[in-house]
Amino acid sequence: MLADAGCRWPCPRGASISGCPCPSGFDGAWELTAYLAATAGLLVSPGDLYGEHGAGFVRLAVVQPMDRLELAAERLATSAP
Secondary structure, eight states: OOHHHHOOOOOOTTTTTEEEOOTSSSHHHHHHHHHHHHHHHOOOOEGGGGGGGGTTHHHHHHHHOHHHHHHHHHHHSSSSO
């Protein structure tokens, strides 16, 4: 789903929390966080909230029902940067 926002990373199987590197085209994790919230209604955390090693990443938790995730995916697919 996040590939439509330019995010490419191997999401671990069975994980509900993951860190995703910010793709080029975004000025860091804060800009990507704002984009995902405004475009798809996804709430993620900029990685630097968790320390300097998190800079350049967003932290996300996949904890919503599948129908909500599908809605967010549709929104991202139609408004890709």
